[in-house]
Amino acid sequence: MSRLVHIVTLNWQNWRETFVLLHALRELRYDPFQTVVVDNGSKDDSVPRLRETFPEISILEEKTNLGFGGGNNAAIRRALDAGADYVWLINNDANPAPDALAALVDVAERDPRAGAVGSVILNRDRPEQVDAWGGGTVVPWVGYARFSRGPGEPLQYITGTSMLLKAAALRDVGLFDERFFLYWEDTDLSFRLRQKGWNLAVAKSSRVWHTMSTTTGKDPYNRAYHIMRSHVLFLRKHAAAALPKALTALVLQSLGKLRHANLVALRAIWAGWLAGWKPAV
Structure with missing residues (x-):
């Protein structure tokens, strides 16, 4: 039986990048899924542009910028209420391969305790370069997280660039901690999953190309x-x-x-x- 997936991405005054992602999602070889864009309080014309070009998606309009965790939580709650089996969080500056979602679900279904599954994140400017093998590890004394670059490397967290979350795991551990406005919220959730006995995994056949920090980097x-x-x-x-x-x-x-x-x-x-x-x- 195919599992229902809600795909969630955030938009904040960056509809051009979001358009690229949504065009890629139309090419996904997976069914059934529902795409939800959370507009995090944009002051530009993002919402009318999105509605006109992508009438098939759902848009959640927030009055203010809730950050990564708060914005995603709004859509995750809706997904859980709608009976979704999985929630796929993907950055709006990412570009997934057509089989990226199917590969994520396949890995998640093989392990009943897989709470979060990540993709292989590739560099959009250097398409063969692996930026992150699903996620990475924390270097607490330095203040940074370090991406894993290949299979077999330690994996303490799944990056929110592309993160498939199992609904049962979310109901068990809770959603993102909204005190993290930006950064480290994916790491915090991953640690909480592991503390409750859920596993982290990487779908090596799920490829997502990404441009780093197109919004906050400005x-x-x-x-x-x-x-x-x-x-x-x-x-x-x-x-x-x-x-x-x-x-x-x-x-x-x-x-x-x-x-x-x-x-x-x-x-x-x-x-x-x-x-x-x-x-x-």
């Missing part, structure tokens, strides 16, 4: 701020000795920004570091 302060803020929050939730690790990450990243005279990012990581201690955990 604002270096915002990107650096949220990476550090979310890293501190992640450490507070999951790491022993969170303060020493967070301090070490702050020092190492500060030295890197100073070496490159990147004062904008330096100010951002300090502000993000302080903000990361504010939410209750």
